[in-house]
Every structure is written in structure tokens, then in C-alpha cells.
Amino acid sequence: MSGHSPSQTRFRPDIQGLRAIAVVAVLLYHARLPWFPGGYVGVDIFFVISGFLITSHLLGSIERYGRVPFADFYAKRVRRILPASFFVLVVSLLLAAVLYPPLLMGQVWRGGAATALYVGSSQ
Structure with missing residues (x-):
């Protein structure tokens, strides 16, 4: 076993779809299309996704270990x-x-x- 729970390694098509929407929003903004002035919306979507995923990881750590091993958490982000x-x-x-x-x-x-x-x- 790799040490990852199924929730950590499971492919999430909903998350990938939101990431695709975010990327398209940023690209359309940088294309300077006059009818699409809000590229920051794509960045906001990324922030929401990141917040959701980080919170999920932290809650999973608390559930498994009863605490958040911050050194491990940050080491994974860095890698x-x-x-x-x-x-x-x-x-x-x-x-x-x-x-x-x-x-x-x-x-x-x-x-x-x-x-x-x-x-x-x-x-």
C-alpha cells in the first residue's frame, strides 16, 4: 500500500472540470476579448478549489492521526x-x-x- 487513502488519490472529474473552467477564464481574459473582462474570476475559482482541497487534506489528517503534521503537509506542497x-x-x-x-x-x-x-x- 502506498500510504495514500483512496480519497487522496481518487480522480475527481468535478475538480478537473472546475480547473478547466478557471484556465479558460484566465486565457480569455489575457486574450483581451472586450466581451470578457473578468479574468480574475478564473483565479478566484482556483483559490476556491485550493481551499477545498487543502481543507480536505487537513481534515483527513486530523481524522487519521488526531492532529495535523504541518511539516509533512508543507513538505508535500513544496515537492x-x-x-x-x-x-x-x-x-x-x-x-x-x-x-x-x-x-x-x-x-x-x-x-x-x-x-x-x-x-x-x-x-
Whole structure:
């Protein structure tokens, strides 16, 4: 047994459908379609999904262990999110190096460093 309960590994078509709606909403917004001004709605949908899933995981931990092992909880988030985050960062920096004018690259590198450190940038 892998240590995952069926509720943790079960495919949720309802959640995937909501994620698809959220992605489409954000893409339509970024396409600057005049009849679709509310791209933030897609981001809000993602926040609601995240809140639901995180709450489900926390309640499941309480049910199984009688407590929330926060170190394990955050370690799982880090293992899941950071690889994709750094992949997007590296690809973005590579594309910027090819597509941006050299005079803007200092700003791009500062923004990349801020992104890698998960801090704000004063650009």
C-alpha cells in the first residue's frame, strides 16, 4: 500500500472540470476579448478549489492521526509545487534572453531572482 487513502488519490472529474473552467477564464481574459473582462474570476475559482482541497487534506489528517503534521503537509506542497515553478521560471528566462532586448535583461534577471526567492520585486 502506498500510504495514500483512496480519497487522496481518487480522480475527481468535478475538480478537473472546475480547473478547466478557471484556465479558460484566465486565457480569455489575457486574450483581451472586450466581451470578457473578468479574468480574475478564473483565479478566484482556483483559490476556491485550493481551499477545498487543502481543507480536505487537513481534515483527513486530523481524522487519521488526531492532529495535523504541518511539516509533512508543507513538505508535500513544496515537492508538488516547486519543480513546476522553477521549470516555468527557467523557461521564461530562456525565452526572455532570446526575445527581449538586451537593455531589459537586467530587469528580467532581477525579476527572475525575486521569483526564485518568492519575494516581491521593486521594478
